[in-house]
Amino acid sequence: AEEEYETDLPRIDLGIDGLDEMIQGGVPERSLMVTIGSAGTGKTTFALQFLHEALEQGERGIYITLEESRERVINSATEKGLNFDEYADNGQLAVVDLDPVEMANSLRSIRSELPRLIESFDATRLVLDSVSLLEMMYDDRARRRNEIYDFTNSLKNAGVTTMLTSEASDEHSYTSRHGIVEYLTDAVFVLQYVRPDDFRETRLAIEIQKIRDANHSRETKPYEITNEGISVYRQANIF
Amino acid sequence: AEEEYETDLPRIDLGIDGLDEMIQGGVPERSLMVTIGSAGTGKTTFALQFLHEALEQGERGIYITLEESRERVINSATEKGLNFDEYADNGQLAVVDLDPVEMANSLRSIRSELPRLIESFDATRLVLDSVSLLEMMYDDRARRRNEIYDFTNSLKNAGVTTMLTSEASDEHSYTSRHGIVEYLTDAVFVLQYVRPDDFRETRLAIEIQKIRDANHSRETKPYEITNEGISVYRQANIF
Amino acid sequence: AEEEYETDLPRIDLGIDGLDEMIQGGVPERSLMVTIGSAGTGKTTFALQFLHEALEQGERGIYITLEESRERVINSATEKGLNFDEYADNGQLAVVDLDPVEMANSLRSIRSELPRLIESFDATRLVLDSVSLLEMMYDDRARRRNEIYDFTNSLKNAGVTTMLTSEASDEHSYTSRHGIVEYLTDAVFVLQYVRPDDFRETRLAIEIQKIRDANHSRETKPYEITNEGISVYRQANIF
Amino acid sequence: AEEEYETDLPRIDLGIDGLDEMIQGGVPERSLMVTIGSAGTGKTTFALQFLHEALEQGERGIYITLEESRERVINSATEKGLNFDEYADNGQLAVVDLDPVEMANSLRSIRSELPRLIESFDATRLVLDSVSLLEMMYDDRARRRNEIYDFTNSLKNAGVTTMLTSEASDEHSYTSRHGIVEYLTDAVFVLQYVRPDDFRETRLAIEIQKIRDANHSRETKPYEITNEGISVYRQANIF
Amino acid sequence: AEEEYETDLPRIDLGIDGLDEMIQGGVPERSLMVTIGSAGTGKTTFALQFLHEALEQGERGIYITLEESRERVINSATEKGLNFDEYADNGQLAVVDLDPVEMANSLRSIRSELPRLIESFDATRLVLDSVSLLEMMYDDRARRRNEIYDFTNSLKNAGVTTMLTSEASDEHSYTSRHGIVEYLTDAVFVLQYVRPDDFRETRLAIEIQKIRDANHSRETKPYEITNEGISVYRQANIF
Amino acid sequence: AEEEYETDLPRIDLGIDGLDEMIQGGVPERSLMVTIGSAGTGKTTFALQFLHEALEQGERGIYITLEESRERVINSATEKGLNFDEYADNGQLAVVDLDPVEMANSLRSIRSELPRLIESFDATRLVLDSVSLLEMMYDDRARRRNEIYDFTNSLKNAGVTTMLTSEASDEHSYTSRHGIVEYLTDAVFVLQYVRPDDFRETRLAIEIQKIRDANHSRETKPYEITNEGISVYRQANIF
Ligand SMILES: Nc1ncnc2c1ncn2[C@@H]1O[C@H](COP(=O)(O)OP(=O)(O)O)[C@@H](O)[C@H]1O
Ligand SMILES: Nc1ncnc2c1ncn2[C@@H]1O[C@H](COP(=O)(O)OP(=O)(O)O)[C@@H](O)[C@H]1O
Ligand SMILES: Nc1ncnc2c1ncn2[C@@H]1O[C@H](COP(=O)(O)OP(=O)(O)O)[C@@H](O)[C@H]1O
Ligand SMILES: Nc1ncnc2c1ncn2[C@@H]1O[C@H](COP(=O)(O)OP(=O)(O)O)[C@@H](O)[C@H]1O
Ligand SMILES: Nc1ncnc2c1ncn2[C@@H]1O[C@H](COP(=O)(O)OP(=O)(O)O)[C@@H](O)[C@H]1O
Ligand SMILES: Nc1ncnc2c1ncn2[C@@H]1O[C@H](COP(=O)(O)OP(=O)(O)O)[C@@H](O)[C@H]1O
Ligand SMILES: [Mg+2]
Ligand SMILES: [Mg+2]
Ligand SMILES: [Mg+2]
Ligand SMILES: [Mg+2]
Numbered sequence A, B, C, D, E, F: 001a002e003e004e005y006e007t008d009l010p011r012i013d014l015g016i017d018g019l020d021e022m023i024q025g026g027v028p029e030r031s032l033m034v035t036i037g038s039a040g041t042g043k044t045t046f047a048l049q050f051l052h053e054a055l056e057q058g059e060r061g062i063y064i065t066l067e068e069s070r071e072r073v074i075n076s077a078t079e080k081g082l083n084f085d086e087y088a089d090n091g092q093l094a095v096v097d098l099d100p101v102e103m104a105n106s107l108r109s110i111r112s113e114l115p116r117l118i119e120s121f122d123a124t125r126l127v128l129d130s131v132s133l134l135e136m137m138y139d140d141r142a143r144r145r146n147e148i149y150d151f152t153n154s155l156k157n158a159g160v161t162t163m164l165t166s167e168a169s170d171e172h173s174y175t176s177r178h179g180i181v182e183y184l185t186d187a188v189f190v191l192q193y194v195r196p197d198d199f200r201e202t203r204l205a206i207e208i209q210k211i212r213d214a215n216h217s218r219e220t221k222p223y224e225i226t227n228e229g230i231s232v233y234r235q236a237n238i239f
């Protein structure tokens, strides 16, 4: 019996001003993506806006945070005009704060329950902020890889578009802290600080490192974080 | 039932001349912050001034030191005109010197008692100088991360604004010695030496690396340490 | 008794536009090859085109993926006009998605079965995407080397031309992640990002690092990934 | 009852020509200091002169060496005109050569006896040359930190002004070999080689990296070692 | 009784065009040598030519390969016009392919049998391609050193001139992968890639790093690999 | 009773042409010295000449080699005109080749016997070529330090002037392979390759890094190895 292959995956927008225009045709639905950056580059803001894009269109989303409290996440997003308070109230949005130690310990059961949770909640987008905190909980490297491999795999099969955030490696802006997720994901966005030699002002720069099966700009563009979130300046240059 | 989210967190000043002007609107109250720098960059002085800002306004503060004796801390601060002797006498200020080995060994109980201590003392600000000495006590990396994660979490929930100090990594001025706290904190200040190629005079430079939910300058500015403490020169440049 | 040595190995094309012209006389049949590159440099696309070259000529091929699902691989290739859906349907192509953890655990039996599988399927080309995910599963370095040595050896003896893909080391574009496969293979292709100092546009560059017993260009040439796959621009230069 | 805090610590000179003028007001008495440098930069000479400064004023001092024999230390100092032979004879000076292995093994008892020894000898200054040899004896990093922390702490409480010498890290001139002592001490002096690009003559350069509670120059200045010891050239520049 | 010392060791040629002229007087017979280079720099070709030089003069040689099959080695050499097929047939040449895992496991017995084997075969030259694959089999570093020390020692005593090949370290072209053989051998040849900044064409360069008791050029010279093997261009320069 | 201190240590020459003039007044007799350099920089030649200097004056010397055979050492030296064959015959010279594994295993007894051996042989100079091979035999770092510390200490007390040779670290020319001996010795000589950017000719350069209690040049000077040994060109410059 001949199988059916859908050669034209539906595409979605990320909801980041300026960045969506750098991706021709959008990101394939149900992709597993990661945003890599060091502390303060805007990963959380990026993920909030990604979720907001779906909420705004009446879809439902799940935000899992290992770093901040549920309240803090909702407040932050609401301050940035993303109305997470309303979405949380009207049931479109689930914000879950997990303790990374506990998450690591019960990852197997989380992995098996997550697909059901996502389905029953009818979520189209999911955020995990940050996968590095989860990875850090495993000191044994092979164990860490296995767990992260299995976990990202279950996310790929869960029928949801997912954005992970990851700390950057100390040495290389384009490498995640543990050097695994960029290989397991379908798309990689890199946020970085660019510090000029004259020690004046630190700039923020974004590059799309990869999107499987999509054509995208390979330019590095400046962006800013304001109280309306992240805006990428497509017409400007870093220097 | 609808929940209430406070979208306008009260903001506070750090009490560092010139630096407070680099933060539009101040730092959110109850933030957990860290100052990263190598030996002699002024972390302790920074933390003393941060606490003094509150004491001066009649609030109460706790200074936990793992590096120096209680007497030395009070003397140093008093010499810098911060009157810690008076504040310690009039009961606004508690200076506690802990042995890092003992602190590490009893971190669980410290963690559970700290909130009560903070509440009963009615402290609005707390300093831990330095978190690196605590981190160093754990050789097992996963253990260290778990302990520091839990500890910083309990500080976030203790209803107090906290300043940690942290040694910098040998390799990267913008990375803490153990590479964890900058991700667990709400704000990161980086103090660093800038050594010109001609081997003349070493300069001191400060950058605000991140403040969650706040707009701040991204400039790197020179500062000096005098017998009145740290002053940041907003109008000057490093080179 | 005198033995016979075939001094003129049959040569094949890789199926990558522009690259085949950089290899005088083609790659020796039954070579074991590797393509090294960091995330998004086009390793998977490279491997798909390599397999397609044989399928197009009526030969049979096996694609083993440790990274993506069988469906995703077929869709990706089909979107790029490589008709993997048809080849899978007409039985010329076998796409197998394996879990790297399981593959690592049962590598011994896989190793012993693979030659029979290849023979019975009558495959002339095989892809393993990626060998790094397999290597990662071993934390003990000597164990990893032994396993990979034995595995690549059985591939060399299986009578098939094989393309492995490998992640690049973080430090050195020309080194594979675990630094072994480039020594065990007969040919090494290096895909890399070239990021100019002005932080403008990231370029893609390819170099043939080695082909045992073949004469090849030592130039580094730009390439692009389009929806028709990888094209190497032999006439152009990176800068 | 109100406590008394001495806000004006008595200050002392180091006894290094040119360097004392770089410290406004002198180093606080009873400080724990460290001189960091690689092999041959003059750490031992520095420490000998530091001790001589007190001996000359009729005070008493203790020199603990882990590197050389008692005889060699006295000879070296005497050759440099520091008259250690006479001071050793007249009882002002105690030179003790310890085996670092034994010192490490009995550090607990040494730690408890040292304060009494210092007091009974009535020493005002103490040298340990070098703390790195002691640190090296511990392979377990957490153990090393605990031991060094406790040991430096007992020195701080022993009522003596102490100069440690430490090997520099291979990578960073400003970091001690094991990266601990610069954080546990009140003052850090960095001795380093400056090797010009033309491979001509290696220069010696000194920087005061930190002195808690003291104002000091941040310049890097050339120095020389002659048969009268170290002289810092305040008016000269490295290049 | 007075012992006899032969002060004029017989000297031999390596058989590499252009390189032999860079060594005044040739390499001392019975030397243990190593050729260091990364994948594809021509180490195997170098070793084949070294052996061929002796075969051509009617001497006998042994080629031990840990990387390729016996057939592949003979084919490669024969394709390059080195007639290994004939030499293997007429009994002048023994090509042995060993599994590095097994070689490592039975190194002790190999070590004790090798001298007899060499003597009974009457070989004057021996190749081991590559020693890195053998070294890799030991994860315990002290064990590795001991084994390699003993093994190279038995080669020195076996009355044969030996060429080892070794992978280069990732970091330093002039260092072997495990950093031992260059110290245990009498001569070191370094093959390296030189990649110009403009990302155009990668060049091949050779340097004689050491030959005990021989005068040699210290120039770095370009070389090429053609279907006649390696030729060093003594008159040319890399840039 | 007053002790006697000899403030004017007798001084000796090293026997290296050009280098002795860089040391004002010579090296103190009975010093423990080390020559650091990578493979082929001339450490062995340096040590042979050092020993020859004493033999020539009718003194007696011991040469311990861990790298080469006794015969090879004598031949090499004799070829360089150092007449080791005669000195070995007339009993002025003892050349001992030791297996580093065995030396490491019986270091304790060697340590206790060495002083007697030196005394009974009446040697004034001793060479150990190389201490790195001995250090390598210990994988446990603390153990290695203890052993090397005790061993070098026993050499210092044996009443002999000693020259150790040591491999250089891969990263830093001025650091020994294991980073210990340069701190335990009284004098450090650094031999290094200087490779110009144009990849032409590699030069040899020497620097005196330290000589305790001696005034010496801090220049880096070119040297050459000829069949008469090492000559340092005091009047020339590297570039
Ligand atoms: N249709 C397309 N048009 C243009 N570029 C594409 C297209 N499909 C994929 N790419 C590019 O190819 C990259 C991924 O290629 P892939 O072979 O999956 O890389 P790798 O296996 O090395 O991670 C994407 O990041 C994207 O830049
Ligand atoms: N209202 C705002 N106006 C301007 N900048 C802001 C605002 N809120 C946050 N930022 C900036 O965003 C940064 C934090 O963004 P965040 O998404 O939390 O980063 P990350 O998750 O990568 O640590 C802050 O350091 C600050 O520079
Ligand atoms: N016939 C040939 N013509 C030109 N170059 C060749 C030929 N055969 C091999 N080479 C070159 O030699 C390289 C491999 O040489 P080899 O000795 O196997 O290197 P190594 O052992 O260092 O990996 C190939 O990558 C190719 O560049
Ligand atoms: N009264 C003062 N005048 C000028 N500089 C001072 C004074 N007191 C301290 N400093 C400077 O401050 C530095 C130490 O500051 P500190 O806050 O203790 O740094 P850290 O905690 O980062 O080690 C000293 O090294 C010195 O340079
Ligand atoms: N007769 C000679 N003429 C010129 N150079 C020589 C002669 N003998 C040895 N050399 C040089 O000396 C080097 C080896 O010196 P050696 O002292 O053995 O170095 P090391 O012990 O540091 O490895 C050789 O690599 C060679 O360059
Ligand atoms: N009399 C002297 N004249 C000139 N320089 C000397 C004299 N004595 C020692 N030196 C220099 O001092 C260096 C050693 O100083 P030392 O204090 O022992 O250094 P460290 O303890 O850092 O190894 C020697 O390498 C030498 O350069
Ligand atoms: Mg965040
Ligand atoms: Mg401090
Ligand atoms: Mg891929
Ligand atoms: Mg010293």
Ligand SMILES: [Mg+2]
Residues within 6 Å of the ligand: E043, E044, E045, E067, E129
């Ligand atoms: Mg080879």
Ligand SMILES: [Mg+2]
Residues within 6 Å of the ligand: F043, F044, F045, F067, F129
């Ligand atoms: Mg040698």
